[in-house]
Amino acid sequence: MAGTARGRKSSGKATITDVAAVAGVSVAAVSKVINGKGGISEPTRQRVLAAADKLQWSPSAAAVALRGARTRALGMVVGRGADLLTADPHFALLISGVESELAPLDYGLLLHIVGEEPEAEVRAYRRLAEERRVDGVILTESRIGDPRFDLVRRLRLPAVLVGRPWQEDPIPHVQAAGQDAGLREAIGHLVELGHRRIAYVSGPEDKVHTTFRRKVVESCLSEHGLRPSHVVVGEFTAQDATAAVGRMAEPADDRPTAILFGNDTMAVAGINAARRLGLDVPRDLSVIGYDDLPLGELVYPRLTTVNQDIEQLGRAAANELLGLLEESGAGPVAAPRPPRLVVRESTGPVPAS
Amino acid sequence: MAGTARGRKSSGKATITDVAAVAGVSVAAVSKVINGKGGISEPTRQRVLAAADKLQWSPSAAAVALRGARTRALGMVVGRGADLLTADPHFALLISGVESELAPLDYGLLLHIVGEEPEAEVRAYRRLAEERRVDGVILTESRIGDPRFDLVRRLRLPAVLVGRPWQEDPIPHVQAAGQDAGLREAIGHLVELGHRRIAYVSGPEDKVHTTFRRKVVESCLSEHGLRPSHVVVGEFTAQDATAAVGRMAEPADDRPTAILFGNDTMAVAGINAARRLGLDVPRDLSVIGYDDLPLGELVYPRLTTVNQDIEQLGRAAANELLGLLEESGAGPVAAPRPPRLVVRESTGPVPAS
DNA sequence: CTGAAAGCGCTAACAG
């Protein structure tokens, strides 16, 4: 195990030059072998591979990026407080889907969690672009008048939005076909059970999907000749859900017999609020959530909810973005399937009264 | 608004050369201004800053990394299936804490979610190191005989572990003082309520913290002159929790009057399993979880559990790693406080029988 | 105080 030949810099990590030296070839040959370019004899190829393996060498991401302007990393900026982030596995699922698409291509995902302040968010995107840290970004949760679409365009930062774009924004986006399917099924389910007084508890209306869903609920109810008995716009939190239920329970004869909630967290909180008010779910009140979090299976009664394939959505978004970057090797990805109702135990026939 | 002076490459993004040209100085001057090195006159400084701002320029991360061997990014490899990831906000919290420490220093976090296969995990770390994509990594969930400590050492990849190291491993790590405090409080609480038959449902014993906690429970019970009525080792899943409760309920006279679960998800599942067996919580059975997820406040009865300040742990880990990298500017971070019991509604006096 | 020039590790022409 005598020391290596001509003094390799003792401590620093191996470079392409070291590999070339060990293999007894030129750096160009090493480069070609690593990048699978043709025009290299098999014996040479083997020697290079052996040398690279021996030295535990892979091309430096920085050098490759500097040379080719490809960083092989995608970015994602999440603008939410830690509290909301953790109450809702939404992002974990999305990221997991994105990663599953990226991993085989050896792309990385650069994550930025910023607070709610819009300026921090803008700054994050700006740096990602200006510093050329990523090849593109994945956007989520588009808001009404979302500034990010303009931003990424000005930044010339390739971007794909997960979900429903704001207006006719020509930004590439992925979403499941039949976005309204889940809510339609949900309402159909309730109507079939005899419910007529149906309330809707929504999330903050600055999000595009929030208003969209409220409209779907309203139009779908009207197709059944109904109007929502109550519409509450809140904050997607347990507190707001509890408050909403409290408010709706007041005049008992006007109380809804079923409530649709904007997400599962609110729905579960709503169920418990009802219970504390002496109402049994589903006997006195039916409840439907949205998202189908694991939580829904854990609680009692198990939650009837609308399932979205968020992970698949992440996969599709990553795939789309990779396509934009002309990254071959990103095989086709199955389209995310429409949201659909999962009937469990929190819905039942309308109370007799 | 006439076209820029001598043909700047029309479409490509601005470089330091462009900024220098616009400011009418040399690239060296621009570099010095940006990096806050002294020896630049104020007027020059202003001109450079104005030019950089006008061109929306920040130094390319790739070039900086190539030159200085600092990527200003940290890595985190999460080896878990998407399912486990989402059932447990643990990582979301941790990441959120890490980010909050990184953001002010403009460090990025490169995330890799790999499956359960150990080889995928090793590969991920190896690439992170060999490609010099990150300056260091944060490790979580150390396992018995964890190969990653050796790995990062061989890779010369600066690393900090979140949580309890395996054996005396000399890897830098952060953890709250008084790791056993929460469980001790929990058991004290139960004993005070008169419980004598106390069971423990643990997670997979390949994790270091899992075995540690079981030992704490056992030794703490024995200090009270007790032995666990049952110890079940499962998978941290709702299924296993349900099964465990089913098994323990069998001979009613040997049934535990209280169960400690390894995490909140199991605890909630356990409560519902008990309910389906006709047992009321906390009247017939007391239940305590671990982690204090938001979930615990949503369910009925609200869950008594052990709270850990995971976000703070993430902050501390990032801070420690930054310190290892000799990154100044990482101010001191408060030490994570010991786990502590949060008493809510799922525990009560031992049943009379 | 300011600028010219030498690389960091790699890829892509171009010559042999």
Added chain:
DNA sequence: CTGTTAGCGCTTTCAG
């Protein structure tokens, strides 16, 4: 088939 060489955008001596 294989080697030489010119930069990619930046920082950093070292001279002016």
